[in-house]
Amino acid sequence: MDLQIRNLLKTFNGFVALDRINLTVGDGEFVCLLGPSGCGKTTLLRIVAGLLPYDSGELLMGGRDLGGVPARDRGFGIVFQSYSLFPNMTVAENIGYGMKIRHAPRERIAARVAELLDLIKLPQVADRHPWQLSGGQQQRVALARALAVDPSLILLDEPLSALDARVRADLRTEIRDVQRRLGIPTIMVTHDQEEALVLADKVVCMNHGLIEQVGTPQDLYLRPRTRFVADFMGSSNLLPTGWVREAMPHLMPSRPDGAEAAFDACVRPERVSVTPAPGAEGRVIDLTFLGNIRRLRLAWRGRELLAETHQDPGVAPGEAVDVSVAADACAWVRA
Amino acid sequence: MTMPATPSAIPLNRSPARRARSSADERLLYGACVLVPVAALLLFFLFPLATIVWRSLVEEAGGVGPGNYLALFRTPGILRAVTNSLAVGLATTAVCLVLGFMVAYAVQRTRMPGKRFVSAALSLPLLAPSLVLGLGLIFLLGRNGLVSNLLGTRINIYGFSGLLIANVLYALPQAVLIIQAALRHSDARYYDAAEVMGATRWQQFTGITLPNVKFGLLSAGFVVFTVTITDFGNAVTIGGDFTVLATEIYNQVTGQMKFGIGAAVGILLLLPTGVAVYIERVAAQRQFGTGSESALPPVPDHVPARDVPLFLATMALALSIVAVVATVVFASFVRLWPYRLDLTTKHYAITLSGGYEPLWTSLGVSVAAAGIGTALLFALAFGLRRLPAAVAKTVYLLAVLPVGVPGLVLGLSYIFAFNLAGSPLHVLYGSALLLALCNFYHYHTQGFLTMVTGMRAVPPALEEAATCLGGGAVRVLGDVVVPVMVPTLLSVFFFLFMRSMVTLSAVIFLVTPSVTLGAVSVMRLDEAGFVSQAAAFSTCIMAVVAAAALAMRGAVTLATRRTVS
Ligand SMILES: Nc1ncnc2c1ncn2[C@@H]1O[C@H](COP(=O)(O)OP(=O)(O)O)[C@@H](O)[C@H]1O
Ligand SMILES: [Mg+2]
Numbered sequence: 001m002d003l004q005i006r007n008l009l010k011t012f013n014g015f016v017a018l019d020r021i022n023l024t025v026g027d028g029e030f031v032c033l034l035g036p037s038g039c040g041k042t043t044l045l046r047i048v049a050g051l052l053p054y055d056s057g058e059l060l061m062g063g064r065d066l067g068g069v070p071a072r073d074r075g076f077g078i079v080f081q082s083y084s085l086f087p088n089m090t091v092a093e094n095i096g097y098g099m100k101i102r103h104a105p106r107e108r109i110a111a112r113v114a115e116l117l118d119l120i121k122l123p124q125v126a127d128r129h130p131w132q133l134s135g136g137q138q139q140r141v142a143l144a145r146a147l148a149v150d151p152s153l154i155l156l157d158e159p160l161s162a163l164d165a166r167v168r169a170d171l172r173t174e175i176r177d178v179q180r181r182l183g184i185p186t187i188m189v190t191h192d193q194e195e196a197l198v199l200a201d202k203v204v205c206m207n208h209g210l211i212e213q214v215g216t217p218q219d220l221y222l223r224p225r226t227r228f229v230a231d232f233m234g235s236s237n238l239l240p241t242g243w244v245r246e247a248m249p250h251l252m253p254s255r256p257d258g259a260e261a262a263f264d265a266c267v268r269p270e271r272v273s274v275t276p277a278p279g280a281e282g283r284v285i286d287l288t289f290l291g292n293i294r295r296l297r298l299a300w301r302g303r304e305l306l307a308e309t310h311q312d313p314g315v316a317p318g319e320a321v322d323v324s325v326a327a328d329a330c331a332w333v334r335a
Numbered sequence: 336m337t338m339p340a341t342p343s344a345i346p347l348n349r350s351p352a353r354r355a356r357s358s359a360d361e362r363l364l365y366g367a368c369v370l371v372p373v374a375a376l377l378l379f380f381l382f383p384l385a386t387i388v389w390r391s392l393v394e395e396a397g398g399v400g401p402g403n404y405l406a407l408f409r410t411p412g413i414l415r416a417v418t419n420s421l422a423v424g425l426a427t428t429a430v431c432l433v434l435g436f437m438v439a440y441a442v443q444r445t446r447m448p449g450k451r452f453v454s455a456a457l458s459l460p461l462l463a464p465s466l467v468l469g470l471g472l473i474f475l476l477g478r479n480g481l482v483s484n485l486l487g488t489r490i491n492i493y494g495f496s497g498l499l500i501a502n503v504l505y506a507l508p509q510a511v512l513i514i515q516a517a518l519r520h521s522d523a524r525y526y527d528a529a530e531v532m533g534a535t536r537w538q539q540f541t542g543i544t545l546p547n548v549k550f551g552l553l554s555a556g557f558v559v560f561t562v563t564i565t566d567f568g569n570a571v572t573i574g575g576d577f578t579v580l581a582t583e584i585y586n587q588v589t590g591q592m593k594f595g596i597g598a599a600v601g602i603l604l605l606l607p608t609g610v611a612v613y614i615e616r617v618a619a620q621r622q623f624g625t626g627s628e629s630a631l632p633p634v635p636d637h638v639p640a641r642d643v644p645l646f647l648a649t650m651a652l653a654l655s656i657v658a659v660v661a662t663v664v665f666a667s668f669v670r671l672w673p674y675r676l677d678l679t680t681k682h683y684a685i686t687l688s689g690g691y692e693p694l695w696t697s698l699g700v701s702v703a704a705a706g707i708g709t710a711l712l713f714a715l716a717f718g719l720r721r722l723p724a725a726v727a728k729t730v731y732l733l734a735v736l737p738v739g740v741p742g743l744v745l746g747l748s749y750i751f752a753f754n755l756a757g758s759p760l761h762v763l764y765g766s767a768l769l770l771a772l773c774n775f776y777h778y779h780t781q782g783f784l785t786m787v788t789g790m791r792a793v794p795p796a797l798e799e800a801a802t803c804l805g806g807g808a809v810r811v812l813g814d815v816v817v818p819v820m821v822p823t824l825l826s827v828f829f830f831l832f833m834r835s836m837v838t839l840s841a842v843i844f845l846v847t848p849s850v851t852l853g854a855v856s857v858m859r860l861d862e863a864g865f866v867s868q869a870a871a872f873s874t875c876i877m878a879v880v881a882a883a884a885l886a887m888r889g890a891v892t893l894a895t896r897r898t899v900s
Contacts, residue, residue, distance in 0.1 A: 051799050070358055071802045078803040084796035088818035097814070098804035142800075149804060 001062035001152050002026050003048070003185060008057035010043055010209075017043045019209045020057065025153070025202075028183040030176070032196035035206035036232070041189040042157055044206075048187065049155050050074050061152065077146025077184075078155040082162040084142055085130035091117075091141050092126040098149040116144040119178065136167035143175065147182070154179070156188040160195065172198055193233050197221065205229050221268075226334045230266040237272065237305050238333070239265040247301040251330045263332045269295065271329035272307035276315045277322040286317050298323060361808040368718030372711040373730060380737055380776045383748035390751045391598035403599040410596065416583035417603075423495060423579060424564040427502040431559045432552060434503070435510030438649050442511075443518040444544075446637040447646040449653075456653035457508045459660045462880045464837040464854040466568030467873045469501040470861060471659035473573060474666045474673070474870070481662070481673045493575030501569040504656055506562045510555040517551020518544075523633040536638070557611035565604060565741035567840040568854070572861055580604060581743055585843065588747065598751065601744040612739040664877070667870035682867040683875075687860055689851065694875055696767060697853035701835035703771035708782055708831045709824055711775075716786040717816060731787075738780035742841030749773050750844050765847045773845060774835040782827045789823025790816075821894040829887035836880050 003025040010018040017040045025031045033041040046052040048059065050071030059066040066074065085094050093100075095116055096109040104112075117123045120140040130138055139159055146154055159175070160168045176199050179186050190196055196203045197217040205212045205220060205228075213220060213229045224230035227238060244251050244265045251265055274282070274296060285297040285304070296307045296315075300323045307323075315321055394402035407413045438457065442450050460468060475481050476492040483490050492500075521544070529539045567581045574582060580600060588597035666672040670679045685691060715734060719727050737745075753764040763769040775782075793816055801811045817824075839854040846855050853876045860869035 046799075049799070049803055051802065071799075072805045072807060074803070075805070076803055078800060080796040080800065082796075084794065084800045086797060086801070086815060086818070089814075097801070097806075101805045101810060145800070145804070155803075 001185070002029075003153060003187075004058070004060040005044075005048070006058040006060070008044070008047065008059070009055045010040075010047060010052070011055055017209050018047070018054075021211060023204060023211065023214065025185050025187060028185055030179055030186045030188070030199055030201045032200035032203050033187060033189045033206060034193060034196040034203055034232070035191065035212075037191055039206045040209040041191075041206060045155050045157050045187060045189050048153070049076055049078055074153075075149065075151055076153045076155055077149065077151035079139065079142045079146050079157070079159045081158045082135070082138070085138055085145070087130055090127050090129055091122075091133070094130070094141060095145045095148050097145065102149065112148060116148055119147070120144045120174075134167075135163050136171055139163065139171060140174070143178070147178070147184075151184060154184050154186040156186065158189050158191070161190070161192070168195075175199065197233075205232060207232075223331045224266055224333050225331075227264060227266075230331070230333045235269055235306060237265075237267045237269065239267065239303070240335075241265070243301075243303060247303070248325055248330075250327050251325065254327070254330065255332050261335060264335045266331045266333045267325055267329055269306040269308040271325060272298075272305055273324050273326075274298065274307050274309065274313050274315070275322045275324075276313070276319065278320055280320045280322045282321040282323040284315050284317050284319050284321060287313075287315070364808050365718050365721045368714040369722060369730065372715035372718075373733070375711060375772075376733055376776075376779075379772050380740075380745075380779070381733070383745065383752035384740065386751040387598050387601050387744065387748035390594060391602050393595060395593075395595055403595040406596055407599055407603075412578065412583055412586075413596075413600065416578045416580045419495075419577055420564045420580040423498050423502065423577075424560050426499050427506060427563040428556050428560045430499070430503050431506050431510045432556055434652060435507055435514050435555055435559075436548075436552065437645065438507070438511045438652065439514035439518055440544075441642075441645040441649045443515050444633065444635045445642045445645055446635050447642045447649070449646070449650060453649055453653045456657045457511055458884075459656055460505050460508050462833070462837070462884060463660065463873060463877045464568055464839055464857060465501075465505045465566050466572040466839065466854070466858060466861070467663055467877070468504045468659055469497070469569040469572030470857075470866065470869060470873060471663045472497055472501055472504075473866070474662045475659065479673070484673045493573055494577040497573040497575070498569060498577060498579075501573050502563045502566065504659060505566065505569060506559040507652075507656075509562065510559050513555040513558060514548060514551050517548040517554075519632060520551075521547050521633055526633055536641075553614065557614060561608045561611045561741065564607065565743050565840060567743060567843055568858065571858055581840065584743060584747065588750070588844065594751070597747055601747045604741055604744050605739065608741050609739045660877075663870045664874050667867060667874045669867075672867060682865075682871040685856070685860070685868055685872060686865065687856060687863070687868070689856075691875070693851045693856040694853045694872070694879070696850060697836055697876070698879065700767050700771045700774065700852060701832045703768065704774040704835040705828045705830075705832035707771060708775035708779070709828045712779075712782050712786045712827060713820070713824060715783065716790040717812070719787070720790065734783045735780045737776050737778075740777075742777045742838060743843075745777050746773060746841035746844035749841075765845075765850055767850050770842050770845055770850070770852065771835070773841050774838060775831060777838065777841045778831055778834045782831055785827050785830065786823060789820050789827075792823075793819045822891050825887060825890050825894060829883060829890075832883055833880050836876060836883070 005021055005023040005025075008018055008021040009016070021044065023031075033044060035041055043052065047054045050066065050069060061074075085091075086097065089097065092110075092113045095113045099109045099112060113126065114123070117126055120143060122137060122140055125133060125137065125141070130141070133141065139162075142159070156175070160171055163171065172195060175188075188199065200217055202214060203217055203220050204214050207228050213225050215223075220229055221233050224233060224236075230236045230238060239248075241255065241260050241263060244255075248265075255263060255265075270293075282298050282300040285299055287297075288295045293308045293310055294313065296309070296313065298305045298307055298321065305323065313321075391403050392399050392401070394400055396402070438453065441447055442453055472492060473480060476490055476497070477483065478489050478491070480490070480492070525543050525547075526539055529543060534542065564579070565581060567585065570579045570582045578586075580603075584597050584600045584604075587593045587600065667682050668678050668680065669676045670681070715730070719730060722730065740748075749769065753760050753769060755761055763772075797815045797819070798811050801815050806814065837854060839858065842852055843855060843858075846852055853872065857869045857872045857876070860866070860872060
């Protein structure tokens with residue numbers, strides 16, 4: 001089943017939190033809502049869950065209007081950032097809770113719980129209480145609890161952001177695996193662009209209650225359409241039209257028509273190639289070693305550029321370099 | 336990882352009609368949660384209060400006007416009582432602040448031994464009716480007290496000095512709790528910074544410690560002042576000829592039937608406590624506004640020059656509290672205090688009509704006050720979260736208002752509100768139920784604030800998770816909110832129970848010869864000259880309350896271990 005969001009408007013006392021959002025979540029699709037804190041991601045997710053009313057617009061699940069359906073009748077699974085396991089219940093009771101509400105027979109609940117504990121790779125914790133689990137384990141259990149009732153949609157609100165980096169990376173892969181296997185459409189909120197790139201079939205980049213761009217991770221990274229998206233999806237060189245015309249004229253043909261200030265060129269740092277050349281125009285300002293990559297700040301034709309390489313570029317700060325950018329390395333973004 | 340083999344979940348097939356019904360049921364539930372407690376607040380708090388205001392304006396001749404207030408100035412007893420109350424109130428406050436800061440500092444900021452003993456000793460006065468302290472002092476320092484007997488002289492403890500000591504012992508624990516909380520609220524990094532900058536200990540004390548607790552001190556001062564000028568028990572037992580407002584209001588009403596004047600004094604008593612409560616709340620907000628989540632509590636170090644004198648003084652104080660309370664217990668078991676010290680249980684045969692009946696009534700009333708109170712407060716705190724912010728704020732204000740009304744005034748107002756022949760509310764008058772309600776509303780605010788704090792600690796994500804899994808309001812309540820709230824519910828229950836067991840000031844106006852309470856019996860026995868029996872009865876009350884306190888500790892510990900990390 002797919003979820004369609006049409007012209008969804010949400011205000012808090014006059015403050016527009018979601019400004020006529022349109023979005024489709026296809027069957028089996030993993031959608032990430034990505035954006036800075038306060039842009040309305042959680043608000044959108046909670047509206048979809050039925051936990052928050054909205055002003056106007058439509059929510060359709062498989063063509064059926066969700067407007068009059070309260071959260072508890074929607075049959076969705078939800079996982080929050082933290083602290084959402086019932087502290088008074090064991091892990092097994094937590095996972096079986098949704099089925100118990102549906103009056104499923106005891107044996108069936110037990111079987112399902114065992115199955116899900118296997119699925120989240122925690123078969124031995126059934127009788128523990130939430131506080132006896134680590135943060136990562138708690139989130140796995142929360143996921144299992146959401147999955148127990150065969151939800152038609154899974155909603156994840158920053159489920160990984162309270163965990164430390166290693167656990168986060170592990171759990172990230174696991175969430176993706178489970179979702180792909182079960183094929184349940186999923187919406188996940190995150191403010192971490194890497195997480196969105198790794199997990200999503202479709203990334204929805206939001207800012208100030210508006211959707212800036214929807215697309216595959218590649219689309220958003222390689223072909224950002226706005227300055228905001230370019231900036232948010234990793235670092236980039238954003239170059240004004242006038243300067244590009246002078247310094248990199250070969251990038252101009254791909255520029256859409258529009259006023260001088262309407263578009264900037266976006267060049268990712270790894271697309272800026274740097275070769276040592278004594279007496280060349282470019283100069284290395286400084287060089288940062290980041291493990292797998294090296295980042296250079298360059299002064300070139302009156303601007304500062306950012307470049308990244310995997311190999312040692314063989315230059316030191318202050319030395320002269322040649323700078324070049326391929327014609328297809330540039331995306332034009334709305335300023 | 337294996338794919339679940341069985342498609343096992345059962346879909347929720349709720350028809351739209353059933354859905355509409357259940358959401359209407361839910362609204363009904365939330366509505367009732369707020370409406371019932373608010374209606375009860377209006378009927379058993381606001382209505383009596385309005386009545387007492389009104390009665391203070393009804394003149395003896397029949398008209399409406401300020402006659403009663405003007406009459407106050409012409410009643411010499413009242414004027415004296417006001418000055419006496421102010422004098423003893425201010426003196427008690429000053430002494431309590433000094434001693435309270437000393438004890439709180441010693442417990443919180445030094446490494447002296449015996450802190451547990453000090454804390455335990457200081458909680459004793461909270462377990463007993465206030466007049467037990469007066470009683471103990473009389474046993475020790477009274478005309479026929481231990482000290483008079485040993486020295487062969489007759490000390491006169493009755494009056495200002497006795498009342499001052501009794502009040503200090505009674506109010507000190509409350510002051511210490513507040514100041515201790517303020518001291519706990521500091522951050523070790525302030526001190527580390529000062530240390531690095533070269534500040535001496537004394538400079539750190541005057542530059543950081545004192546400014547940081549100034550709101551705590553202010554708030555403790557007001558609490559002590561309020562408690563003192565509205566306390567009834569000690570004034571009756573040890574005040575002697577030194578009349579204060581609390582006793583005067585009692586005489587005017589029950590002795591001389593001057594209800595109008597009684598009401599006017601009641602209104603006057605609202606003023607200082609009202610101001611005190613208001614300032615205390617403002618202060619509390621400022622105090623806690625500065626504390627950050629990540630504060631590191633200061634770790635006390637050992638400074639002999641400071642800790643040894645503090646230890647001696649604090650121990651002396653704690654021991655005197657223990658001595659006063661222990662004397663009461665001991666005196667209840669000796670034949671003729673302090674002349675014939677052979678042990679006997681004869682004083683436990685209460686000769687007052689009714690015997691131990693009032694103790695059982697007290698128990699019943701306290702259980703009822705705690706049960707009704709906990710249920711109503713829980714419903715209110717639960718429903719409040721679903722109300723629109725503006726309405727919730729109004730209800731909140733109403734719910735914290737009772738703290739500004741001294742028990743004495745509340746009790747008096749209940750007479751006016753419920754002792755009206757012909758009114759349907761009259762059936763409640765003289766019943767144990769009304770006593771229970773009066774006790775509950777007397778301590779409504781503290782219970783409510785505890786409940787709200789507990790409710791805030793229920794993570795919203797839990798409720799939402801339960802809702803998304805298909806749980807309705809009742810399920811969310813039963814499976815999520817109540818289990819998390821168990822420790823809070825227990826502590827509110829026991830708080831109301833224990834206060835209800837020992838309070839005297841509100842219920843003194845409401846007891847009748849047939850329905851009377853333990854604390855009142857102690858007072859009557861003391862008035863009738865049966866001091867040893869009064870001691871015996873007090874001992875029984877303290878035993879019940881102490882047992883309840885222990886039970887609460889156990890239950891809360893158990894519940895906390897079961898539910899929270
Ligand atoms: N209950 C509320 N009342 C008023 N404003 C709210 C409420 N919830 C969220 N907002 C506002 O709506 C905006 C979006 O919030 P949210 O969806 O939580 O952002 P995020 O993208 O960080 O999850 C924020 O500016 C927030 O202040
Ligand atoms: Mg959020």
